[in-house]
Amino acid sequence: MTTTLPFFVYGTLRPGEPNHDLFLRARTRSEERARLHDAVLYDGPGYPYAVEDPGSVIVGDLVTARPESYPQLLRELDRLEDYTPGDPRNLYERVAREVTRDADGTAVRAWVYLAAPSVTAALRAHGKLIEGGDWLDRR
Incomplete structure (x- = not known):
C-alpha cells in the first residue's frame, strides 16, 4: 500500500498552469506555497524536471488531496508523470521528500x-537550467 502524502508540485500542476484545473480542481483540501530544498529545475518540452542538487531550492506548491479523491488522483498523476514503480523507462520517479511551507516554515513530507x-544524466549534460528554481518565472 502507498503512503498517503500531499504532493509538491512545481510545474504544470501549479495554480494557473494548464494541468492544475485538469487534475486538481475540486479534488484538493488545501494548496499552499512551499519549497523543495536540494533540487534544481530544468526546462523540458513544455514542462519542467526537478533534479537533486545540494544547496539549491525549487519554488512550488504543497497540494493536499481530499481523502475521497486521493487514490484516483495518485493513479492519474503517476500516469501524467509517466511513472510506473520499478520501470526503467520512467521519465520521473515519485519519491517522498521534506518540503518547507512558506507560510510558517514547517517541514512536511510530500510526494515529489x-x-x-x-x-x-541527460539534463545535467545538456539541459537548460531554470534560474531561481521557479517554473512560473521562466518566461
Whole structure:
C-alpha cells in the first residue's frame, strides 16, 4: 500500500498552469506555497524536471488531496508523470521528500516527481537550467 502524502508540485500542476484545473480542481483540501530544498529545475518540452542538487531550492506548491479523491488522483498523476514503480523507462520517479511551507516554515513530507536517473544524466549534460528554481518565472 502507498503512503498517503500531499504532493509538491512545481510545474504544470501549479495554480494557473494548464494541468492544475485538469487534475486538481475540486479534488484538493488545501494548496499552499512551499519549497523543495536540494533540487534544481530544468526546462523540458513544455514542462519542467526537478533534479537533486545540494544547496539549491525549487519554488512550488504543497497540494493536499481530499481523502475521497486521493487514490484516483495518485493513479492519474503517476500516469501524467509517466511513472510506473520499478520501470526503467520512467521519465520521473515519485519519491517522498521534506518540503518547507512558506507560510510558517514547517517541514512536511510530500510526494515529489523527480527526473528519473537516465533523464537526470541527460539534463545535467545538456539541459537548460531554470534560474531561481521557479517554473512560473521562466518566461
